[in-house]
Amino acid sequence: MKDGLRSGENLLALADEGAAMSDSAPRLLISLADDEGNSVSVYVLGRSPRWTAGLDAEIVVKTPFVSGRIDLALYVARLQDWADALDRLDAGEDVAWMTMSSGPSIFIQLTGERDCPEVIVEDESGSMVTVRVPTSGCSVPTDAVAGISVTADGHLLGVMMVCGHHIDGATLYVDSDDVSKQVKVGSWTADRPLKPGLATWTLDSPAAGWTATRSLASLTARTTYALYGWTKDNSWSANHISFTMADRDRLTPGEVRYASISDNGESVITVSIADFKAKACQNR
Incomplete structure (x- = not known):
């Protein structure tokens, strides 16, 4: 340290x-x-x-x-x-x-x-x-999985699968190895804690049941972003998902991009919302 x-x-x-x-x-x-x-x-x-x-x-x-x-x-x-x-x-x-x-x-x-x-x-x-x-060697235990999707009319969608406890909100930031460049570009708080199950909300427009504590900034090409979930008391967090605008553009409505954990490690995959709901909490 x-x-x-x-x-x-x-x-x-x-x-x-x-x-x-x-x-x-x-x-x-x-x-x-x-x-x-x-x-x-x-x-x-x-x-x-x-x-x-x-x-x-x-x-x-x-x-x-x-x-x-x-x-x-x-x-x-x-x-x-x-x-x-x-x-x-x-x-x-x-x-x-x-x-x-x-x-x-x-x-x-x-x-x-x-x-x-x-x-x-x-x-x-x-x-x-x-x-x-x-500041070092400490991480909040994960109890949820964050993902992204898109709506039929092209809005960027946050997706959160809570596995066993609760999540209070989510933050989107620039994902960089340089700490000084890890800038927050959006943050949202759920009106009520998210209980076990699936939740979705639009990131780039108002969403019922959510308050944008920091409205989404303009996202740019060739920048990697990460979406993750948190609790107000730092008791639980959601496994984050990294993506670029190119990754977003490859998504179709009904698909979710998220980081899947298996016996072989972690890998980013794109699946249907139904598969995400059924499998995201496995191996956690």
Whole structure:
């Protein structure tokens, strides 16, 4: 999890560099991320106009579900505190940064609520919002299967087969190995939790029983997208399906594209809606 973090020596050098920054591009100070689109980063934006020893910075949180940013003031003592935190992290300790000052705080727990590493960003003195982000070796158990289809009049259709518990909503994002490019392009919340069984809804137009918390952005050719399902309490998720616009164009009404799991592994297949309903929850 320490990949992307800077050493104490580099941090202090960055403070000197920051004093000379003006309109240059933001500098990445901290990056904590996994391969599922979750990340917490700290960027140095430049020299603070309010005080000579300070740097303007921001904390950026990105997940397929929620994203946000908050302003942050940095100075040499805080950078030194982060260098000390890295040493403790190397020693296998949980760490906290900026807990004794106004503004946001960052906590890193090597064994979080789901027995995996997580980063907690807390803004108790400002927005009073706390965000908890898993960053490595942690995944929410799957209890559903997501797929896509099309309607007779050409609308893109989300398809969700819930196997045993429930799903609260779904999100569509750009599927990329580069975490910084995993941008959310649409998100929908079911008016009532989806119980075991089949559910469908249009992604590119209003759908009864669903609220678009983020309306679908324009989808482009040669971009891979992924649709997955989630619960509000992160107790369950849906196995995602990746697709391009070319994959979408090959679908006909009544067909579902989804990722099937068998003894030979996972493979993307296209089947009838009836077959999807009958077989999607097998081997899960």
